[in-house]
Amino acid sequence: MSEMLLMKGNEAMAEAAIRAGSEGYFAYPITPQSEVAEYMAREAPKHGTVFLQAESELAAINMLYGAAGAGFKVWTSSSSPGISLMQEGISYIAGAMLPCVIVNVNRGGPGLGTIQPSQGDYFQTVKGGGHGDYRLITLAPSTVQEIADYMSLAFDLAWKYRNPAMILMDGALGQMMEKVQFKPYTDPGRDFSWSTRGKKEDRESNFITSLFIKPEEMEQVNLQLQRTYREIEKNEVRYETYEIDDADLVFVAYGLSARIASKVMHILRNKGLKVGLVKPVTLWPYPYKILHDLADRVKGFFVMELNAGQMVEDVRLGVNGKKEVGFYGRMGGMIYSPEEVAEKVEAFARKIGM
Amino acid sequence: MGITVSLENMDKIYERPKTLKDQVMHYCPGCGHGVAHRLVMEIVAELGIQEKTIGIAPVGCSVFAYYYMDIDMQEAAHGRACAVATGVKRMMPDHYVFTYQGDGDLAAIGTNETIHACNRGENITIVFVNNAVYGMTGGQMAPTTLIGQITTTCPSGREQVANGYPIRMSELVAQLPGTTYVERVAVNTPARVRKAKKALTKAFKSQELKKGTSFIEIVSNCPSNWKMTPVESNKWLDENMLPYYPLGLYKDEISGE
Amino acid sequence: MAKVKGAVVINTENCKGCGLCIYACPTDTLGFSKEINSKGFNYSEMVQDECIACVSCALVCPDAVITVYRMKKDKAV
Ligand SMILES: Cc1ncc(C[n+]2csc(CCOP(=O)(O)OP(=O)(O)O)c2C)c(N)n1
Ligand code: SF4
Ligand code: SF4
Ligand code: SF4
Ligand SMILES: [Mg+2]
Numbered sequence: 001m002s003e004m005l006l007m008k009g010n011e012a013m014a015e016a017a018i019r020a021g022s023e024g025y026f027a028y029p030i031t032p033q034s035e036v037a038e039y040m041a042r043e044a045p046k047h048g049t050v051f052l053q054a055e056s057e058l059a060a061i062n063m064l065y066g067a068a069g070a071g072f073k074v075w076t077s078s079s080s081p082g083i084s085l086m087q088e089g090i091s092y093i094a095g096a097m098l099p100c101v102i103v104n105v106n107r108g109g110p111g112l113g114t115i116q117p118s119q120g121d122y123f124q125t126v127k128g129g130g131h132g133d134y135r136l137i138t139l140a141p142s143t144v145q146e147i148a149d150y151m152s153l154a155f156d157l158a159w160k161y162r163n164p165a166m167i168l169m170d171g172a173l174g175q176m177m178e179k180v181q182f183k184p185y186t187d188p189g190r191d192f193s194w195s196t197r198g199k200k201e202d203r204e205s206n207f208i209t210s211l212f213i214k215p216e217e218m219e220q221v222n223l224q225l226q227r228t229y230r231e232i233e234k235n236e237v238r239y240e241t242y243e244i245d246d247a248d249l250v251f252v253a254y255g256l257s258a259r260i261a262s263k264v265m266h267i268l269r270n271k272g273l274k275v276g277l278v279k280p281v282t283l284w285p286y287p288y289k290i291l292h293d294l295a296d297r298v299k300g301f302f303v304m305e306l307n308a309g310q311m312v313e314d315v316r317l318g319v320n321g322k323k324e325v326g327f328y329g330r331m332g333g334m335i336y337s338p339e340e341v342a343e344k345v346e347a348f349a350r351k352i353g354m
Numbered sequence: 355m356g357i358t359v360s361l362e363n364m365d366k367i368y369e370r371p372k373t374l375k376d377q378v379m380h381y382c383p384g385c386g387h388g389v390a391h392r393l394v395m396e397i398v399a400e401l402g403i404q405e406k407t408i409g410i411a412p413v414g415c416s417v418f419a420y421y422y423m424d425i426d427m428q429e430a431a432h433g434r435a436c437a438v439a440t441g442v443k444r445m446m447p448d449h450y451v452f453t454y455q456g457d458g459d460l461a462a463i464g465t466n467e468t469i470h471a472c473n474r475g476e477n478i479t480i481v482f483v484n485n486a487v488y489g490m491t492g493g494q495m496a497p498t499t500l501i502g503q504i505t506t507t508c509p510s511g512r513e514q515v516a517n518g519y520p521i522r523m524s525e526l527v528a529q530l531p532g533t534t535y536v537e538r539v540a541v542n543t544p545a546r547v548r549k550a551k552k553a554l555t556k557a558f559k560s561q562e563l564k565k566g567t568s569f570i571e572i573v574s575n576c577p578s579n580w581k582m583t584p585v586e587s588n589k590w591l592d593e594n595m596l597p598y599y600p601l602g603l604y605k606d607e608i609s610g611e
Numbered sequence: 612m613a614k615v616k617g618a619v620v621i622n623t624e625n626c627k628g629c630g631l632c633i634y635a636c637p638t639d640t641l642g643f644s645k646e647i648n649s650k651g652f653n654y655s656e657m658v659q660d661e662c663i664a665c666v667s668c669a670l671v672c673p674d675a676v677i678t679v680y681r682m683k684k685d686k687a688v
Contacts, residue, residue, distance in 0.1 A: 059466070
């Protein structure tokens with residue numbers, strides 16, 4: 001095992017990308033993740049990795065399109081307003097089936113919003129964002145260690161399925177200093193025979209496109225995408241569970257909220273309320289099944305998010321009306337305290353007769 | 355019936371380049387895009403760089419360039435060709451990378467990407483086909499539409515007060531230190547086609563010097579949306595486009611090499 | 612100086628009948644066909660044996676359907 005280091009989330013992300021063999025990074029500065037670009041500017045040249053500060057996120061995502069289209073392992077990072085600007089490019093990347101990694105260090109919105117942490121971009125990430133029927137493989141770390149681990153996982157999944165992958169985290173995780181250990185990485189091998197590296201005599205020219213004028217063809221492309229999505233849903237659902245075995249009430253939370261949820265659990269268990277936690281690791285594909293299964297034996301679910309209630313809709317889909325689903329959220333960069341949430345949960349527990 | 359002439363004792367002195375796929379291009383009869391495509395592919399064939407050339411197609415009438423050009427290509431979002439080309443070139447600095455873009459693509463929605471690629475001096479060639487109109491979407495006003503020119507979105511002619519001035523991109527990018535070679539050409543007469551080819555050849559070869567962006571503006575026609583015959587459109591181009599968009603060299607920092 | 616003798620072969624099936632070659636030809640060698648091709652275009656064809664192999668027609672042809680030939684030097688009349 002490699003040594004234990006103390007690092008900021010944003011820097012661990014960049015370091016993990018370098019260690020995962022990323023060949024290029026294109027981005028435009030935005031708080032709260034500008035350290036990523038700064039880290040890459042400093043470290044990328046030492047590893048033969050391309051670093052380029054683009055003139056906008058629009059340019060950055062299209063540089064990523066070009067570089068991924070040429071078959072390189074590339075990524076970008078930004079925060080909410082920048083990710084909004086990238087949506088056009090993300091849709092094209094999905095349509096052209098290009099593998100790459102995009103990190104969103106979510107801040108509060110809408111609009112220019114605030115630089116404080118938020119989970120307000122859940123819908124944008126997992127329900128579309130750009131135009132057309134596409135999906136982003138979405139990973140949600142809640143510790144600096146997970147940021148590092150999910151970075152290489154995101155690259156591997158993106159390349160395995162030729163689909164863009166997103167890491168959705170928030171500003172607090174980016175700024176957080178924690179212990180991290182970079183696991184040794186081996187590239188599982190990548191097929192880029194489809195990419196544009198120059199037409200060789202023994203093959204037809206390759207082209208990268210998302211344009212299929214004939215509806216018959218466009219439908220086939222969509223069906224191909226949907227087949228890929230079903231494969232991903234079958235193989236890649238990831239989540240973690242904490243103390244659910246004896247739980248009467250189950251929290252569902254991801255990222256920063258999952259950290260706070262475990263503190264709330266502690267408070268409530270001390271008061272005799274048996275609560276557990278399901279922490280989705282992949283926000284798409286979403287771990288509906290575990291929620292569906294738990295619904296048969298727990299009394300209720302409680303979702304906490306730093307938004308007005310977005311993932312809670314997926315929890316309700318999973319629970320499918322079998323049990324009550326409570327919700328508590330804060331917005332605009334405000335973060336709930338564990339005590340504050342505990343109070344809401346207690347009220348909810350009383351309401352459902354626990 | 356036309357006449358038939360024996361080809362006995364004759365040498366073939368000109369034929370369609372092999373780098374152009376055996377496909378009928380979808381362009382309207384007489385459209386300059388066809389000539390521009392052919393020239394780029396002739397150069398790729400003559401320089402022997404088919405294996406090392408990556409083209410970036412725009413959104414515009416030439417969106418399907420990859421069906422015609424027998425090289426690896428990428429289709430960029432509307433206006434983003436220069437950013438896509440940057441991504442490709444940065445990863446493969448020894449490849450020849452070019453964008454092929456219309457005026458709406460390059461000088462309206464993609465102006466930012468264009469200017470910044472030129473300003474960074476990306477070692478790419480930008481082939482800019484200026485036909486003063488949005489061809490693909492059916493003849494709306496372009497950033498390069500002339501004052502007084504009628505289009506579907508300026509039906510009584512472009513007026514400066516409402517729509518601003520037609521933008522001269524060659525003059526503009528020549529100002530940027532990142533560009534190394536900028537020339538405006540046309541393809542509406544045989545002599546100009548020869549000149550255009552020379553300019554394009556020089557532009558592609560300049561990538562080897564890694565000294566900056568080469569930019570070739572091709573003043574072209576759009577007979578369909580100008581509502582003229584191809585021959586008329588080429589005359590109109592001479593009389594109306596060229597006075598505002600003078601042909602010639604705007605910057606050359608490579609000839610001295 | 613002896614006049615250069617040439618000829619062109621046009622892929623008439625792929626010709627779009629734009630007429631740019633006809634307009635560009637300095638010797639009036641080319642003209643529109645009476646017949647139409649399968650796409651409905653009156654294509655361009657040689658109408659007289661005056662070609663001087665100047666390539667002008669091929670240079671302006673947007674569809675790259677013209678091949679130009681020139682009499683070998685020693686055979687020139
Ligand atoms: C984001 C976006 N906006 C608008 C369009 C519609 N659109 C397609 S091509 C085009 C203009 C093309 O004109 P130009 O770049 O001059 O190319 P031409 O067809 O004249 O060669 C427009 C507005 C689009 N495809 N994408
Ligand atoms: S619409 Fe205009 S630019 Fe487009 S193919 Fe037709 S003539 Fe050419
Ligand atoms: S080669 Fe010259 S002379 Fe011959 S047909 Fe073409 S334009 Fe006319
Ligand atoms: S220029 Fe080409 S397409 Fe046009 S009429 Fe002549 S041969 Fe046909
Ligand atoms: Mg145009």
